[in-house]
Amino acid sequence: MTVTTAAVPDRAAIGGLVRAWIDGWVVSRGTSDPMDRPWGWTIDAGQVHHVSRHVLPVPAEDDVRGLVAATRAPGTWLKLFADDDTVRPWLGEGWQFDKPGFLMSVPLAAERPEVPAGYTLTSWTRGGVSRVLVRTAEGHFAARGQIAPTGSTAVADQIETASGHQRRGLGSLVMRTLQNTAHAAGATTGILVGTPEGRSLYTSLGWQTHAPMASLHFTPATD
Incomplete structure (x- = not known):
């Protein structure tokens, strides 16, 4: 009997791509420089509904739970390079999922x-x-x-x-x-995080998908 094992993503390579994505994203959006954290990076976006974001290229349950427990400010976002179902059990009240993303690259x-x-x-x-x-x-x-x-x-x-x-x-x-x-x-290399709708276009142009990204924001209920 032959057993087929799913390919395991190269997490070091994913981390490098995520950092390259961040470096371009902060220039594109005019945000703060990324601040190094043990689990990834924090970026201040400075908008009413997007005050800051925490980016975790290899999200671990304890790290995500710690960030969730410490968050009090509406407009805080998490960008977790894992699928929605993986991170869903780690969240608390007030966290809302946005559209998922896909980390992609292409040789230019x-x-x-x-x-x-x-x-x-x-x-x-x-x-x-x-x-x-x-x-x-x-x-x-x-x-x-x-x-x-x-x-x-x-x-x-x-x-x-x-x-x-x-x-x-x-x-x-x-x-x-x-x-x-x-x-x-x-x-020499193009990088983006595409939406589910955009992914088919990018794939048709030769872009390769490397990892899913769960995107969520803290929007607590108001009385």
Whole structure:
């Protein structure tokens, strides 16, 4: 009888990818520098509903339970690189799940995507972040995205296609344009955390999934 064993993720490699994702994400969002913790990193985002986040690349039950017990401030987020069902028993009251994410990467190469008929593309770089905007011929918003190169890696972020313009190749246009920009800046690997909806697009463009990510925030009930 042959027994097949599921592949065990390389947690050291995952930790390196998560740190690279953080380094690009803080540039993309203009947050505080990541603060080292024994279990990962803390980042101050400074927004009303996203005050800070704790990122755990290899979440352990005791660490998560400790963070949950110590949290009092609404707008505190946990980013745990495990699936929702694994971390669910470790939580307490007031913790709400957001959409799960998927840590993904791709080797970067030169890209020359064509803009579909009826659309225009604008791109610019400011503060180390490159952005892409796709509009209709009339100027209406259709799609967008941004990428932050930080050395050999670049983090794609806030990829969005308007509901009336989906399935027209605009997501691919945005991603390939961003990948080309990051490659031209010297990055060799693209990294992102994609939503379940975005994962199929990224996979079709050659991105590889490395780990799931549970995303949750503390929103206690009010009387």
